[in-house]
Amino acid sequence: MKRITALVLPVFFACLFAKAGNEGDVALWYEKPAAKWETGGLPIGNGRMGAMMLGGVEKDVIQFNEQSLWSGDNNWDGAYETGDHGFGAYRNFGELRLLFDRKLSVHDYRRSLNVATGLYQVSFSGAGGHYRREAFASHPDQVMVFRYVAGKEGKLSGRIGLWSAQGAATQVTGNTLQFAGIMPNQLRYAARVMIRHEGGSIAVTDSQLVFTNCTSLTLYLNARTNYKPDYNAGWRGADPLPVIERELAAAWAKTYAQLRTDHIKDVTALTGAARIDIGATPAALRALPTDMRRDQYAEGSADPDLEELLFRYGRYLLISSSRPGGLPANLQGLWNHSNNPPWASDYHNNINIQMNYWLAETTNLSACHQPLMDYIVAQAEPCRIATRKAFGAHTRGWTARTSQNIFGGNGWEWNIPASAWYAQHVYEHWAFTMDRAFLKSTAYPVLKEICQYWEDRLKPLPDGSLVAPNGWSPEHGPREDGVMHDQQLVWDLFQNYRDAAKALDIDRDYQAKVASLQHRLAPNKIGKWGQLQEWQEDRDDPDDQHRHTSHLFAVYPGRQISLTRTPELARAAIISLRSRSGNYGKNADKPFTAASTVGDSRRSWTWPWRCALWARLGEGEKAGIMIRGLLTYNILPNLFANHPPFQLDGNFGISGAMAEMLLQSHAGEISLLPAIPAAWKASGSFTGLRARGGFTVDCKWHNGKVISYQIRSSRPQKIKLRINGRLKEVMSAKSGR
Ligand code: FUC
Numbered sequence: 001m002k003r004i005t006a007l008v009l010p011v012f013f014a015c016l017f018a019k020a021g022n023e024g025d026v027a028l029w030y031e032k033p034a035a036k037w038e039t040g041g042l043p044i045g046n047g048r049m050g051a052m053m054l055g056g057v058e059k060d061v062i063q064f065n066e067q068s069l070w071s072g073d074n075n076w077d078g079a080y081e082t083g084d085h086g087f088g089a090y091r092n093f094g095e096l097r098l099l100f101d102r103k104l105s106v107h108d109y110r111r112s113l114n115v116a117t118g119l120y121q122v123s124f125s126g127a128g129g130h131y132r133r134e135a136f137a138s139h140p141d142q143v144m145v146f147r148y149v150a151g152k153e154g155k156l157s158g159r160i161g162l163w164s165a166q167g168a169a170t171q172v173t174g175n176t177l178q179f180a181g182i183m184p185n186q187l188r189y190a191a192r193v194m195i196r197h198e199g200g201s202i203a204v205t206d207s208q209l210v211f212t213n214c215t216s217l218t219l220y221l222n223a224r225t226n227y228k229p230d231y232n233a234g235w236r237g238a239d240p241l242p243v244i245e246r247e248l249a250a251a252w253a254k255t256y257a258q259l260r261t262d263h264i265k266d267v268t269a270l271t272g273a274a275r276i277d278i279g280a281t282p283a284a285l286r287a288l289p290t291d292m293r294r295d296q297y298a299e300g301s302a303d304p305d306l307e308e309l310l311f312r313y314g315r316y317l318l319i320s321s322s323r324p325g326g327l328p329a330n331l332q333g334l335w336n337h338s339n340n341p342p343w344a345s346d347y348h349n350n351i352n353i354q355m356n357y358w359l360a361e362t363t364n365l366s367a368c369h370q371p372l373m374d375y376i377v378a379q380a381e382p383c384r385i386a387t388r389k390a391f392g393a394h395t396r397g398w399t400a401r402t403s404q405n406i407f408g409g410n411g412w413e414w415n416i417p418a419s420a421w422y423a424q425h426v427y428e429h430w431a432f433t434m435d436r437a438f439l440k441s442t443a444y445p446v447l448k449e450i451c452q453y454w455e456d457r458l459k460p461l462p463d464g465s466l467v468a469p470n471g472w473s474p475e476h477g478p479r480e481d482g483v484m485h486d487q488q489l490v491w492d493l494f495q496n497y498r499d500a501a502k503a504l505d506i507d508r509d510y511q512a513k514v515a516s517l518q519h520r521l522a523p524n525k526i527g528k529w530g531q532l533q534e535w536q537e538d539r540d541d542p543d544d545q546h547r548h549t550s551h552l553f554a555v556y557p558g559r560q561i562s563l564t565r566t567p568e569l570a571r572a573a574i575i576s577l578r579s580r581s582g583n584y585g586k587n588a589d590k591p592f593t594a595a596s597t598v599g600d601s602r603r604s605w606t607w608p609w610r611c612a613l614w615a616r617l618g619e620g621e622k623a624g625i626m627i628r629g630l631l632t633y634n635i636l637p638n639l640f641a642n643h644p645p646f647q648l649d650g651n652f653g654i655s656g657a658m659a660e661m662l663l664q665s666h667a668g669e670i671s672l673l674p675a676i677p678a679a680w681k682a683s684g685s686f687t688g689l690r691a692r693g694g695f696t697v698d699c700k701w702h703n704g705k706v707i708s709y710q711i712r713s714s715r716p717q718k719i720k721l722r723i724n725g726r727l728k729e730v731m732s733a734k735s736g737r
Contacts, residue, residue, distance in 0.1 A: 025305050026312065028290040028639055029112035033057060038646050039636045042113040043335045044120050044144065046137035047323025047368075049223055050334045051144055053120050053135055055111040057104060060133075062096040062146060067327045067334040068227035068406060069093050069166075069189055074235055076409035077386040077401075082344045084184040087403070087411035089344035090330055092165035092337050093223050094179070094191055096146070100158040102128065115309070115316035118267040119260075128155030138263040139323055143251040145259055146219040154199050154213035161208045162193055165339060172204045180241060185407075190241045191223035194248055218256055222248050227406065229327070229378040235407045270319045273364040274688035276311055276662065278680040279304030291637035298632040302679055307627055307658070313639050314359055314655030317648060318368045322356075327406055328371040329356045333648040342645050346411070347375070347404045349418040350474040351548065355605050355649040357425060358557060358612065358656030361432035362663070364688045364696070369429055373442060375406075376422045380446075382408025383419070387453070390414060397453025402474075416457075416471060417489040419450045424489075424557065427496035430503075434694035434714075440504060447497040448507070451514055454490050458517065465522040473534050473550045482522050482536040485550035492558045494518035524554065524561065524569050531579060532561075532572040540576070542585030545601040549580055549609055556609070556616045556660070562667040563618050574617050577610060592622060594629035602633045604641035608653025615660040615675040623661050624677030630654055663699070665691035671722035672699050672706050693717070695732055 023029065033055040034040025041052035041063070051064040072088015082089040104126035111122045122133040129151020137144045150156045160177065162170045166189065168181030175197075180190035195202060200213035211217060222244045228237030251259060281303045285296060290309075297303050321333035331352055332345045347353045353372070360369035383398040399419040401410035426443040429435070458466040459481060467482030468490055477483060494514050501511045527538040534540050534551040552573055554560035561569045578584045582596040590596060597606070611626035634642045634650060641650025663686070664671040670691045676684075681704035689697050691711070699709040705724050712735030721730045 023112065023114070024286055024288075024290070024293070025309060026116040027112045027114040028309070028313070029110060030055075030289050030291060030637075031109055031111075033109075033111065034638070037063065037337050038640070040638050041335075042111070042120055042638060043317065043320065043333070044113070044118060044135055044137040045320030045334055046139040046142065046144070047319070047321060047371075048142070048326045048334075049144060050137060050320060051135070051221075052335055052337065053111075053113070055122050057106050057109070057124065058100045058102070060098040060100075062098075062135075063092065063094075063337045064096065064144065064191075064221065064223060065093050065334050065336055066189075066223045066225060067321070067330070068187075068225045069183075070187065070227075070406050071183055071185055071339075072405055072407055072409055073185055074407045074409075075231070075382040075385070076405070076407070076411065077382075077389065078411070080344070080403060080412040082340065087344065087346075087409050088185065088405055088407070089339065089341060090332075090336055090346065091339050093189070094165045095163045096193060096219065096221060097161040097163060098148070098158060099161075100156065102126075102155070102157065104128070115312045116268060116271045117264045118271075118316070118320065119264070125151070128152050134260075136260065136263045137320065138251070138259055138266070140262045140266050141251045141254070141259055142222065142247045143259075144221045145251075145256070146221070147216065147256060148218075149216040150214075153215050156200070156214040156217060157212045159205075159208045159210050160193075160195065160219070162191065164191070170207050172207050172209055174204070175202060175209070177209060186236065188226040188236075188240055189224070190244055191221065192241075192244050192248060194220045194252055196220075196252075220248055220251050222251075229374060229406070231378065231381045231408055267319065270365060270368070271312065271316060272688075274315070274659075274686070274690075276308055276658065276684070276686045276689075278308060278676075278684045279682060281305035290639065294631065294635060294637060294639070297628075304680065306631070310627070310631065310635075310639065310651075311655045311658045314651045314653070315363055315365060317651050318356070318359060318365055318655075321648075322360075322368045322371045324367050324370040325374075326371050328353060328375045329648065329652070331647050331649070342643075342647075344403065344405070344411070348402055349400060349404060349421065350402050350415050350550075351605055351609070352647070352649045354421055354425065354557070355608060355653040355656070358608070358653050359659065360656075361428055362659040362690055363655055364690050366429065366433055366690070369425070372425055373429060373438075376426065376446060377442065379404060379408055380449075383410065386410045391457070395453065396456055397449045397451075399450075399453060415474065417468065417486045419453065420489040420493040423447050423450045423493050423496060427500060428692075430500065431692040432690050432694070436503075439500060444500050444504060444506075447493070447500050448510070450493055451497045451510075454493065455513070455517060458490070458521075460520075461522065464520065466517065466520045467522050467536070474548050476546050476548055476550065477535055480535065483551075484524060484532070484534055484536075485553055487521055488524070488551070488554040488558055488560055491518060491521055491554070491560050494521075495559070524572075526568065526572040529575065529584075530572060531576040532569060534576075540579075542579045543582075543587075545580055545582055545597070545599055547600045547603050547606045549577065549606075549613065552577060552613050556612045559666045562616070564667050564669075570617060573613070574619070577613055577617070581610065592625065594625050594632055597629055602629070604634050604643040604647040604650030605653055607634065608650055608657045611654065611657035612660045615657060616664065616666075618675050620661060620675035620677045620680075623657070623675050624679060627654065627658070659689055662686050663689045663691060663697055665693065665695070669720040669722050669727065670695065670697070670711065672697070672709060672724075673701060673704070674722070676704070678704075693719070695719070696735060
């Protein structure tokens with residue numbers, strides 16, 4: 001049996017890369033070490049813990065994180081104080097520092113991150129032969145592993161240090177380095193590294209570990225805190241050290257090859273679940289390192305394989321920073337080398353945390369969505385308390401301020417429809433998975449409670465229609481009643497509630513009540529220049545390029561406005577969206593290009609949102625231009641999305657938006673290739689994308705026309721399918737899901 005596995009696995013992985021035929025299609029690679037952490041570091045992560053790999057030759061610094069290392073007080077409700085106390089911030093955990101004795105003149109340096117397997121590799125040649133380094137963050141074994149191999153025997157000598165970014169002292173004994181400490185907020189943290197060597201010797205000096213004449217070194221790192229996602233437990237659980245020791249001992253007992261194989265198996269099951277092929281890049285361009293390819297792309301080259309890599313990278317980053325049982329991906333995923341990161345590297349809920357998950361269901365990473373569900377449920381109780389304090393002691397339900405942390409903390413500025421937007425995520429998880437148990441136990445109670453919040457809060461206008469009071473089209477308008485963003489979010493919440501209750505066939509009276517509230521909501525309006533209004537008053541400026549497209553929520557990720565069901569509103573949305581990209585008002589006659597989106601509209605996350613909006617509005621060309629805009633203006637050499645500073649919402653979001661160009665499932669139908677640009681049309685395919693209703697879809701096209709497809713679900717079902725310009729009814733095939 002073992003022998004079969006040994007044979008089958010390499011063949012399996014060879015097949016995995018065979019289609020690509022070029023590592024550059026599945027890997028980011030460079031000919032130099034990273035110049036800077038933020039622009040050049042390559043991220044690995046197992047959902048809970050991660051590291052940035054800088055690839056230094058003589059000095060290799062591995063900066064690492066664990067997603068629960070936060071400062072700040074429990075259940076904070078107030079100003080955005082991001083030091084030791086108050087709201088706090090997501091913190092740097094520490095660094096592993098390897099200093100090699102030998103000064104090398106190095107050639108053939110190559111540093112890469114394979115986003116299909118989650119393997120990071122460095123190789124170069126020097127006096128010690130061909131040096132190889134490899135690293136991965138194992139989810140199944142809960143350790144990060146770093147391996148250093150010299151080409152010739154005994155050529156590795158130097159020192160290893162472990163440094164805590166929170167001030168804990170490092171102890172070194174035998175083959176182990178370790179630190180443990182307590183943050184001012186009483187959060188306990190610890191990290192331990194165990195080192196195995198082949199050849200030579202290791203010894204302890206000056207709180208470092210000295211290695212002499214080794215042929216290989218393998219370092220196993222685990223870091224944890226005693227964070228527990230439980231308000232009633234004061235957000236603290238058991239001491240982290242015993243868990244760290246147990247996990248490290250288990251990993252130590254396995255061979256490197258076993259750890260590596262188990263890691264690759266775990267990651268490829270997720271990365272391989274969905275693929276896209278949108279065209280072929282000329283060989284000369286494909287042969288370039290990633291940073292040079294990105295530069296060429298920014299100069300105007302067509303590089304569909306780089307766009308595919310960006311799609312894969314967003315999925316890789318989610319797999320690496322959001323796994324069941326852990327916390328959701330924050331503004332920086334989980335990679336952070338600062339104790340005072342921008343916006344505390346927190347959870348911002350007026351676009352950012354939502355966008356982090358736009359790819360989760362559609363690109364077949366539903367399990368990676370789970371941390372967001374758990375977070376919503378865990379934070380609800382402190383949010384209820386803060387909501388009652390802000391909105392009255394008798395308020396039912398809850399909402400949140402824009403910035404949230406992991407200890408029930410609400411920081412900067414109330415975002416009144418935040419919880420309605422969160423409710424969309426629990427609903428979508430059900431809509432894509434058809435997991436009835438989840439719907440009943442988790443999604444439904446969240447949806448109902450937030451409906452109650454709005455039932456109490458909506459304000460009647462003299463004509464009897466209802467408005468959300470005191471809203472704020474995020475970060476744009478002044479506070480006022482009935483801003484369209486809020487109206488649309490409440491509509492979406494009510495619709496999601498109604499569909500959930502209907503599916504469960506419960507609470508019929510409340511269903512009727514919510515339906516009548518939804519019916520009375522003050523509707524979307526078309527303004528004087530044909531735009532979809534952002535506010536009740538018709539005062540939108542056609543030359544305004546504000547970054548938020550909050551009033552287009554109803555188009556995406558909402559579902560109130562669609563080309564087929566509300567074509568007039570969809571047309572108005574097109575005008576609004578053109579104006580946000582500098583293609584209306586005084587520039588109405590100029591061509592629509594990535595360059596016309598300027599200033600505040602060039603952000604990490606603006607392009608993906610607009611890309612998905614154009615996709616929903618059936619404009620493939622413009623959606624493609626949004627991908628070009630992101631890659632041209634807001635992507636760093638390591639392909640991190642750059643707000644600036646770097647902020648990963650753009651990476652997650654663009655994968656979700658690209659999926660939306662290829663497959664849509666709203667407005668009562670599944671649509672194949674709803675919005676692809678001319679550049680993708682020649683031929684292409686996708687496999688494993690997901691549609692609402694529990695469907696998995698594969699598709700192949702040629703000259704912009706679908707030539708074959710398969711739609712699978714756990715039991716065959718009738719579907720309305722929009723394909724090659726026609727709407728027809730088909731049956732899904734039975735899958736094993
Ligand atoms: C929202 C956005 C900003 C930034 C911040 C983290 O407030 O308006 O552009 O992304 O989140």
